[in-house]
Amino acid sequence: MAIDHIGLGVPDVEAAKAYYDELMPLVGFVRQWETGYRANDWYGAQLFLYPALEESDYSRHRMGLQHISFHVATRADVHRVHEWARDRGHEIVHEPKLFPEYHERFYAIFFLDMHGFLLEAVTYEDVEAAEA
Secondary structure, X not given: OOOOEEEEEEOOHHHHHHXXXXXXXXXXXXXXXXXXXXXXXXXXXXXXXXXOOOOOOOOOOOOOOOOEEEEOOOHHHHHHHHHHHHHOOOOEEEEEEEOOOOOOOOEEEEEEOOOOOEEEEEEOOOHHHHHO
């Protein structure tokens, strides 16, 4: 069975929607519901935004959400996400590159979003096959 959806608690849902309305098309998602996003092809988990009811600082190093990874089709898509995050002044944790320790074709960027959530865009694009 697959994961159906993930909910993120955020301090300002309207600000988060404006932010994710820009990001999600870059990783193949569209806003389908007032505070929810789905993959363009409907396959995969949906992402929902919820108002945080208690104030606290988020840390991926504490118990809870560590990061969210979005699978994209190509390395060019990874670079588009990188440019988008960089243009917004986000902390880039890992520039776009191969991570052979995960998989020989694992090519990704990792960055911190407006809430400090660690987000990743990854592709397993077979560059050699694409060039052949």
